[in-house]
Amino acid sequence: MNKTVNQKAWFFVIPVFVLVAFNAIIPLMTVVNYAFQETFGNNVFMWEGTRWFKQIMLSERFHASLGRQFLFTFIILFIQIPLGIAIALTMPKEGIGVPVCLVLMSMPLLIPWNVVGAMWNIFALPDIGFLGHSLNALGFDYNFTQQIGDAWFTTILMDVWHWTSLVVLLSYAGLRSIQPAYYQAAEIDGASRWAIFTKIELPKMKKVLTIAILLRFMDSFMIYTEPFVLTGGGPGNATAFLSIDLVKMALGQFDLGPAAAMSLIYFFIVLLVCWVFYTLMMRNEEKS
Amino acid sequence: MKQAKWVVPTIYIIFLMLPIYWLLNMSFKTTTEIINTYTLWPQEFTLDNYKKIFNDSTWYTGYLNSIYYVVMNTVISVAAALPAAYAFSRYKFLGDKHLFFWLLTNRMAPPAVFALPFFQFYSSVNLFDTHVAVALSHCLFNIPLAVWILEGFMSSVPKELDETAYVDGYSFWRFFFKIFIPTITAGIGITMFFCFMFSWVELLLAKTLTAVAAKPIAATMTRTASTSGYELGLLAAAGSLTIIPGAIVIYFVRNYIAKGFALGRV
Numbered sequence: 001m002n003k004t005v006n007q008k009a010w011f012f013v014i015p016v017f018v019l020v021a022f023n024a025i026i027p028l029m030t031v032v033n034y035a036f037q038e039t040f041g042n043n044v045f046m047w048e049g050t051r052w053f054k055q056i057m058l059s060e061r062f063h064a065s066l067g068r069q070f071l072f073t074f075i076i077l078f079i080q081i082p083l084g085i086a087i088a089l090t091m092p093k094e095g096i097g098v099p100v101c102l103v104l105m106s107m108p109l110l111i112p113w114n115v116v117g118a119m120w121n122i123f124a125l126p127d128i129g130f131l132g133h134s135l136n137a138l139g140f141d142y143n144f145t146q147q148i149g150d151a152w153f154t155t156i157l158m159d160v161w162h163w164t165s166l167v168v169l170l171s172y173a174g175l176r177s178i179q180p181a182y183y184q185a186a187e188i189d190g191a192s193r194w195a196i197f198t199k200i201e202l203p204k205m206k207k208v209l210t211i212a213i214l215l216r217f218m219d220s221f222m223i224y225t226e227p228f229v230l231t232g233g234g235p236g237n238a239t240a241f242l243s244i245d246l247v248k249m250a251l252g253q254f255d256l257g258p259a260a261a262m263s264l265i266y267f268f269i270v271l272l273v274c275w276v277f278y279t280l281m282m283r284n285e286e287k288s
Numbered sequence: 289m290k291q292a293k294w295v296v297p298t299i300y301i302i303f304l305m306l307p308i309y310w311l312l313n314m315s316f317k318t319t320t321e322i323i324n325t326y327t328l329w330p331q332e333f334t335l336d337n338y339k340k341i342f343n344d345s346t347w348y349t350g351y352l353n354s355i356y357y358v359v360m361n362t363v364i365s366v367a368a369a370l371p372a373a374y375a376f377s378r379y380k381f382l383g384d385k386h387l388f389f390w391l392l393t394n395r396m397a398p399p400a401v402f403a404l405p406f407f408q409f410y411s412s413v414n415l416f417d418t419h420v421a422v423a424l425s426h427c428l429f430n431i432p433l434a435v436w437i438l439e440g441f442m443s444s445v446p447k448e449l450d451e452t453a454y455v456d457g458y459s460f461w462r463f464f465f466k467i468f469i470p471t472i473t474a475g476i477g478i479t480m481f482f483c484f485m486f487s488w489v490e491l492l493l494a495k496t497l498t499a500v501a502a503k504p505i506a507a508t509m510t511r512t513a514s515t516s517g518y519e520l521g522l523l524a525a526a527g528s529l530t531i532i533p534g535a536i537v538i539y540f541v542r543n544y545i546a547k548g549f550a551l552g553r554v
Contacts, residue, residue: 003380012375013387015368016431023428024394027405090296097297099542103535104301107308110534112489112506115527122314122520123307128326130310161304222398225491243400247492250404263401270396278389 034260052261062262064237065245066269072241073220076159080216081209083160084167089201091172105165117229120158124230144231148238151231155239158226163216170212174205210281214274221270242266308531314524322520337525347526350505353419354488355533357502360423362483365430366438366476373438374464378447391432399492402428407496417499425497426487433486434479441475477544484537505530 035052037045056062091101108116126132126143131154135142144154178200186196224243227233233240233248240248246266250259314322315337316330325331341347375381376388406425407416415421449471453463469476495507509526 003378005381006379007381009375009379009381009384012371013381016372016391016435017387019364019368019424019427020391020394020431023406023425024397027402027409030405030408031401087296087300090293092293092297097294101297101301103538103542105304106538107531107535108304110485110488110531110538111527112491112530114491114506114509115530118509118523118527119307119311122524123310128322130306130328133326161307164300165304218396222396222400224398224400243398246398246400247403250400256404259404263398267397267401270398271393274392274396275389278392282385 031260031263034256035264038257048257052257053265056258056261056265059258061245062265065240065242068238068240069221069242072156072159072223073217075156076163076220077213077216079156079160080164080167081213084164084212085171085205085209087164087168088171088175089197091168093176102169105168107165108162109165113225114229116158116162117226120154120161120226121230124154146235148235151235151239155227155230158230159220159223162226163219166215167212170208171205174208175201178204206284207281210277210284214277214281217273217277218270221273311524312528314520315528317521319519319521337521338529340522341525341529347505347508350503350508351529353498353502354494354504354506357419357422357426357494357504358484358487360419361426361430361487362480364423365427365434365483366480368427369431369434369438369479370469370476373435373442374468376435376439377442378450388435391435395429395432395436397428399429399490403492403496406493410497416497417501419502421497422494422502422504423487425493426490428493429490430483430486434483437479437482438472438475441472441478445471474544477541481537481541481544485534488534 033045036048036050038048039045092098111119121129123129124131124144126136132142132144141147142150144150182200183196186200191199222243223241224247227239227241228244231239233244237245246259246262249255249262313329316333316335317327318332318334318336321327321331376384402425410416410421410425415424445468449467450463453467458467491504491506494504498504498507505526509523509530
């Protein structure tokens with residue numbers, strides 16, 4: 001669509017701008033304030049320059065939680081995106097099956113995050129949980145509160161359970177926008193199922209898939225409540241992802257300076273990755 | 289081949305329903321049964337856990353608090369996002385692309401980063417422990433999302449619609465409310481669904497900004513889990529009840545979801 005230039009459009013944007021700025025800029029300035037200063041309470045501050053940033057950048061604790069965070073995000077993206085596409089492809093396209101699938105598949109998305117954590121905790125308990133009990137009955141030595149591997153397995157399974165539906169819904173939306181004529185043409189040409197997928201369906205889903213990957217990246221990178229309730233970051237620090245580690249530092253130990261510096265570095269990493277995605281997305285949009 | 293297609297969604301739905309079933313199962317058991325035995329369904333079916341929740345005001349006000357601020361947030365987010373999304377979809381103006389990206393960055397900001405400053409900020413303006421505080425703080429991520437989704441829907445409405453209305457003598461606001469909004473109801477439905485969803489499920493900010501008067505149900509649950517040992521049955525019953533509002537909302541917007549998805553952009 002060719003848009004007309006109209007500077008008065010700013011008036012339409014003002015309510016949004018004010019509401020978001022109120023919530024974003026003032027608290028962000030507080031974080032910046034803490035990141036460069038040392039405080040002993042009572043609003044007494046001492047200038048520290050970049051000391052906290054250096055301390056965080058060099059700390060092994062930060063490297064470890066950052067590493068865990070990237071590993072976790074890559075694993076869940078690697079599972080959820082292909083799985084989501086596969087399920088969307090096999091979903092019914094018309095009839096009663098459509099609302100049934102949509103309603104049932106959206107269920108996990110609307111459960112409060114700490115309930116998700118509590119639910120999986122109950123589900124995975126080795127003695128009385130269905131998952132834990134079944135795995136132990138099958139001969140696996142499973143205990144997610146004791147063994148690091150099991151804790152990771154449970155956290156990842158929980159995230160797959162929780163969020164794959166979002167990818168399914170978005171991919172399904174992309175698939176629905178394909179005109180039937182494309183499929184008819186493919187049938188006449190005798191295209192294989194794989195060719196239809198790679199030549200027609202995947203290009204048409206590109207836009208919604210970018211949104212799906214972007215949303216899943218952002219949300220998994222800031223994951224806090226579910227693993228906090230499920231494993232509490234344990235055993236040890238094995239599942240202490242960035243947000244868990246950050247809250248522990250800020251509210252648990254009250255190391256405000258380093259925590260603020262860590263917040264800014266954390267935010268900057270998310271911003272950087274999302275900016276790359278966003279630019280790619282906009283470039284695609286301009287092409288089409 | 290046609291039959292086999294049902295297999296994948298069915299298995300997936302069973303996988304989704306298992307933990308939910310387990311939660312329901314636990315909520316109908318007595319504490320002794322939960323602790324002493326492993327049973328696939330309740331042997332002594334009981335409603336005690338639910339009775340306890342409905343008779344204790346600290347429990348049920350938690351639900352009312354949550355619903356109150358979620359609805360407030362959804363209304364604020366959509367109302368503010370409507371004109372903004374219209375501006376982004378129809379006009380070019382100074383800094384529009386940067387503004388759009390800046391809005392999105394707030395959707396990307398980890399709430400953990402904001403928890404402490406939010407607490408200090410809302411305390412200093414005397415809004416701590418009010419529903420408004422939670423509703424406003426959730427605008428941080430819901431408004432950008434609402435603008436993003438609505439902009440997509442509005443862009444799929446041809447501009448000729450606006451121009452014909454002006455030729456017919458409609459003023460801008462009359463056109464906007466009488467013609468434009470009715471044409472994008474599906475989009476508004478989807479947007480409200482997403483705003484409701486993200487505000488309903490968020491806990492970190494809601495918990496940080498409340499103490500007693502506006503405490504969300506999810507936070508009440510955390511307290512029970514930590515103080516009174518581990519009352520699994522009660523916890524499971526409270527958890528099961530939090531699924532209901534979401535399920536009702538999905539049921540109402542199911543047609544919008546299908547229709548909205550047919551428009552091709554979410």
